[in-house]
Amino acid sequence: MPRSPRLSPWLACTLLGLFAGAAQAGTTPPAPDALQPLLATMNERLYISELVALTKWDSGKPVQDNAREAQVIANARKQADQRKLDPDDVADLIAAQIEASKLVQYGRLAQWQAAHKAPDTPRPDLNNDIRPKLDKLQNLLLNQYAAFLPYRKDPNCPQWLATERSALIKDYLHGQAMIRATGELCIVGR
Secondary structure, X not given: OOOOOOOOHHHHHHHHHHHHXXXXXXXXOOOOOOHHHHHHHHHHHHHHHHHHHHHHHHHOOOOOOHHHXXXXXXXXXXXXXXXXXXXXXHHHHHHHHHHHHHHHHHHHHHHHHHHOOOOOOOOOOHHHHHHHHHHHHHHHHHHHHHHHHHHOOOOOHXXXXXXXXXXXXXXXXXXXXXXXXXXXXXXXXX
């Protein structure tokens, strides 16, 4: 009678870990409905960051704009008060969006510098076209953040975030920016 092949202890442990992980992943409840629109708005903001990078490429202006960042965060704090949200939490959320935007801008500028050219696409005006869109998105973002607020401390929040975020990522740079943009959403274990 032929013997059954034996698994090495390492392979057996690896397979057991994979099966256990898959079983555990299957027990995570679905993400709340409030998460997807919030992530979609963050994602839209990152796409606009690419347009900002194009304007900075054309103008030669630096990515870092301390005055604008301070103004955006101050406006967010005022909007937080109006919505009865914690101004410090909102400031952290908006600062994360700004940092994610800068990550995209620095990354794209480096790519274009290496290629010695930027994409040949239309350039909207930074002050008249792009910033008003970003201001509208901030208002929407804060409304969506308020709807997601009850879920921030849920133990499943990090898993929901990882799953929902992965569907939006288009490349490595964008993925890193989305991770930064969402870095302040879950407060589990803090």
